[in-house]
Amino acid sequence: MSGNKPKKHGYADIASHYRQLIADGTLAPGDVMPSMSKVCDEFNVSITTANRAFRLLKTEGLTEPKPGVGTVVADQPRVAAxxxxxxxxxxxxxxxxxHKERSVDHTAQLRSMTDPILAGQLGVELHDEVVLRTRTFVKDGKKTVFAVSCIHVRALGDVPELLSPEPFDRFWQEIYTSRTGRQVTKSPERRSARLAYDYELEALGVDVEPGTPVPVLVLVNTFSDENGPLEVWEDVYAPGLWQVDTE
Structure with a gap:
C-alpha cells in the first residue's frame, strides 16, 4: 500500500518544476505565475511551502512582483542557457x-583543423579536413552566443546536408542516428575562459579595436558514437552575459 502514497513535494521540488517551465519557454517573460492556492492544491503542500518555493524563484531572478497583477515571470535579457x-x-x-531567440549568420564548409585542442577532442590530426558549421544566437535583439560545430568528415557520408548552411529542422545528430542506427552520446560539458578572437568579437557584435583583449566564457561539448568522436561543439558567450544551466 505504501507504493500508492502520493509523492511528497518540498519547496525545492516546486521551484524546480517552475524553473524548468521558465527555461523551456512554457512560461515566458510577463506570464502570470499560478496563485498560491493553486500551487498548494496541485502539489498538496502548505502555503508556507508554496511561499518558500516562490521566494526562491524570486531570489534567482526568475520571477518578480507586478502591482495589480501578482507574480510574473521576469525578463532576463542578459541570460543565455x-x-x-x-x-x-x-x-x-x-x-x-x-523565448525571443533565433540564430543568424549560418555558415557551413570544409575547413582544415588548425586548433590543436579541438583536433585532439575530435580525434583528428592537425590540418585534417573537418566540417565547420557556425551560427550566432540572438535573444531579444542582442547577440549572445557564437556557436561553432566541428564535425568529423565521416558524418558526411550519412548526412551530406551538413555542408548546407541552412539550419536543420531538428538536431542533425537525430538524422544521423535515424540513418545509421548509431547512438550518439555527449561527454560532460567543459567550461573555461580565454581571450576572444577578433572574428568571434565581430560575430558577437562587440565593437572594440582589433587586438583588444576581451575575456569570454567558453563551453565545449563533445559527442561520440561507437566509432569515436563525432562532433565538438564550442559556444563563445558575449561579454557581460550570465550563463545558466537548467539541466
Whole structure:
C-alpha cells in the first residue's frame, strides 16, 4: 500500500518544476505565475511551502512582483542557457530556440583543423579536413552566443546536408542516428575562459579595436558514437552575459 502514497513535494521540488517551465519557454517573460492556492492544491503542500518555493524563484531572478497583477515571470535579457540546457530543452519540447531567440549568420564548409585542442577532442590530426558549421544566437535583439560545430568528415557520408548552411529542422545528430542506427552520446560539458578572437568579437557584435583583449566564457561539448568522436561543439558567450544551466 505504501507504493500508492502520493509523492511528497518540498519547496525545492516546486521551484524546480517552475524553473524548468521558465527555461523551456512554457512560461515566458510577463506570464502570470499560478496563485498560491493553486500551487498548494496541485502539489498538496502548505502555503508556507508554496511561499518558500516562490521566494526562491524570486531570489534567482526568475520571477518578480507586478502591482495589480501578482507574480510574473521576469525578463532576463542578459541570460543565455548552456549548450547542455539547450539540448535538454530540445529533447523535452522540440523547441530549438528560447523565448525571443533565433540564430543568424549560418555558415557551413570544409575547413582544415588548425586548433590543436579541438583536433585532439575530435580525434583528428592537425590540418585534417573537418566540417565547420557556425551560427550566432540572438535573444531579444542582442547577440549572445557564437556557436561553432566541428564535425568529423565521416558524418558526411550519412548526412551530406551538413555542408548546407541552412539550419536543420531538428538536431542533425537525430538524422544521423535515424540513418545509421548509431547512438550518439555527449561527454560532460567543459567550461573555461580565454581571450576572444577578433572574428568571434565581430560575430558577437562587440565593437572594440582589433587586438583588444576581451575575456569570454567558453563551453565545449563533445559527442561520440561507437566509432569515436563525432562532433565538438564550442559556444563563445558575449561579454557581460550570465550563463545558466537548467539541466
Amino acid at each position: 548552456t549548450a547542455s540546457a539547450r539540448l535538454g530543452r530540445i529533447a523535452r519540447t522540440g523547441k530549438a530556440y528560447d
